[in-house]
Amino acid sequence: MSSSEKISVEQYKETQLQRLESGFVSCADLLTVNDYDDETDKEGFYVIPSAGDGVIGRYRSLKDMENDTPNIIVRKSVYDKLCNADRILKRKSGYKNCQIIVTYGYRSPEIQAKLYFDILAEKKENYPSLSDEELREIVHREIAFPDVAGHPTGGAVDVIIFDYKKGKFLDFGTEICQFDSKNIYYASDDITPEAKKNRRILRSVMCEQGFAPYDGEWWHFCYGDKEWAFYSNRRELRKKGDRKDIKTEKKVLYRQKEFSEISEIIYNDKFKTHVTDNRLRIRLAVQKDGRLTEKTLSILKRSGIEVMQDKRGFLAKTDDFPLEVLFVRDDDISKLVDAGVADIGIVGENVYRENASNSIIKKYLGFGKCFLALAIPNKPDSDIKVLQDLNGKRIATSYRRLTEEFLKEKDIKDVTIIDIAGSVEVAPLIDYADAIVDIVSTGGSLRQNNLKVLASILNSQSILIANRKSERDIEKKNIIDQLIQRISSYLTAKQFKRVNMIVPKASLLQVVEIINKREKIENMDDSVEDNIIDVEHNTIIDMKLPVITPIYGHEEEWCSLQTVMKLSEIWEKMEELKRLNVANILFFDIEGIIN
Secondary structure, rough: OOOHHHHOOOHHHHHHHHHHHHHOOOOHHHOOOEEEEHHHHOOOOOOOOOOOOOOOOOOOOOOOOOOOOOOOOOEEHHHHHHHHHHHHHHOOOOOOOEEEEEEOOOOOHHHHHHHHHHHHHHHHOOOOOHHHHHHHHHHOOOOOOOHHHHHHHHHEEEEEEEEEEOOEOOOOOOOOOOOOOOOOOOOOOOOHHOOOOOOHHHHHHOOOOOOOOEOEEEEEEOOHHHHHHHHHHHHHHOOOOOOOOOOOOEEEOOOOHHHHHOEEEOOOOOOOOOOOOOOOEEEEEEEEEOOOOHHHHHHHHHHHOOOOOOOOEEEEEEEOOOEEEEOOHHHHHHHHHHHOOOOOOEHHHHHHHHOOOOEEEEEOOOOOOOOEEEEEEOOOOOOOOHHHHOOOOOOEOHHHHHHHHHHHHHOOOOOOOOOOEOHHHHHHHHOOOEEEEEEEOHHHHHHHOOOOEEEEEEEEEEEEEOOHHHHHHHHHHHHHHHEEEEHHHHHHHHHHEEEEEEHHHHHHHHHHHHHHHOOOOOOOOOOOOHHHHHHHHHHOOOHOEEEEEOOOOOOOEEEEEEEEEEEHHHHHHHHHHHHHHOOEEEEOOOOOOOO
C-alpha cells in the first residue's frame, strides 16, 4: 500500500466500529417479531434482593422507576437465571468474591416512551436531514423503540460485576449508559485487556443461562422479549448456514406490561440471599431460652431471616442469609463474642456491662427494657432511708461488678456484697441480706416480696455486640453490616405508620400545620437508645412531610394527604383533625425503612 493510501488510526477505528454496528440487532429487525406465547406471559414478577452476597439489585445510572418500585423487579424465571449465573460466576478463577449486580430491570411502557421521544426530539434537532427511519435507529441504540423495548416486559436487565471483598466494581472499559463513547460496544478494541476479560466472563455466564446479549451495550442482556426471540432464531439459522431473510420461530415469552397490570410481585423473599454451606457465615449468639429469645427470633424473621431452632441442639443455620445462630446461656453471650467463638451477639446491656465485655456495641435494639435496681425492704421502721444508710449493711446480688462501681461512685465503702444467683428478692425476707441489687422489668416481683427501689443503677435493653476481630475482617463486617441494616429497617419502621386521610381544601393549611407539629427532641429521654432514635428520626424527616394529591372528580373541594407518623401522634391529633372535617383517616403498618 502506498503512503497516500494509508489510513489513520482514527479512520481505522471508525471503520471497525461501523463494521460492528452493521451486526447489531436493529429496531427494524425487532418489528418483524410478533409471535407470542400467552401462557408464559402469565409469569409473575420477582423482587431482586437489595442486600446479600448473591445476585442483588441496585439502581445506578437510571433511577426513573424508583418511586414505583424501590426494588428492581423482573420476571420470576429471569431472577432464577440471574441467580444461576451468579453461582457460575463465583466458580470462575479470580471471581470467587464477586457477585452480579442488576442495575436496571422492569420499566413501565409509559416511561420507556417518554425517554425515547425526549431523545428523538434532541436527535431531530441535531440531524434535520435524516429520515424518520434513520432517526429511529439512531435513538434505538440508546433507548429502545417503545413498541419493541425489552425492559417493559420484565425480561431485560442491565448488569455489572462487583467484588464485595475489595468493595469495588470490576473494570469494563466504560460506565453503564456511557453513550458518549462507542467503547460501550461489546467488541470495542479500544479498552484494556482486563476490561475485555471481564466483558467476556460476564457474557459467558449470562449466555450460559439463555440470556441474549446486545452487542451495542456490553451490560444489556434479555430473556423472553422480542430481542431475545430474534437473537435466538438468528443464531440457530446461522448455525445451519441459512442466509435467507430471518423468520422467527421461537415465540416471545413476555409482553410489555403497564405497572398497573402487574398483579403478582413476590416480595416475601426480597431479602433472600442464596447461601451454601461452604460459604462464609457469621455466627450470632443468642439466649437459649428466656425473655429475649422469642423477641430476637421474631425480629430476625421480620428482617427476612428464618431461623429453624432445634430444641435438642445449640446451633442452627439459616438458608436465606449467611448466618449461624448459637443458642447459649445469657451470661455466656458476651464472653463468647469476646473470645471470637461468636462474631456477634444479642444480649442485655446489664450482662454486657457486668462482664466488662471488650466487644463493640453495634446497635441498641429497643426491646428487653429493664433497669438494674438497688432495692430495700418496704417497711416503715426500716433503718435504710437513704444511700448512705447502706454503710455496714449486706447486699445480695448477681451483679457484683456493677454494684461495686455504683457504691464506689456514691462513696459507700463499708458494704458486704453477697454473691447469689436466682431468687435474689427473697434474701431480705430470710435475713440473708439487708438489700438487693437485681434486674427489674415491671416491679411485680419486688412488690410481691415487699421491696421498694432505693436507687436505679443502670437502664438496660437488648444490644447487638460484635467481636473486634470480626469487625476488622472485611468479609465478615460486610455481612454484619447487612444484618444490622435489615434489623434497623424493621425497628425504625415499627415506630411509624403510613397515614392517609381525605382533607377539605379549605382546611388544608391548618391540617398540614397540625401534622407538622412534632415532639421536640429536647423533651425526649437522654438514654443512648433515644439518642440513636433521634438520629434515625432526623434521617427520615423527608418521609414525614405530607404528600398532597387531588381527588378525581372533587379537585376543587377535597384532596388526599399522605404522611408518616408515630402511632401515638395519630391518636393525639385525631380530635383536632376531626374538628377540621378530615375524613377517612387510614393508617397502615410499614414493613421497613432503609435510610
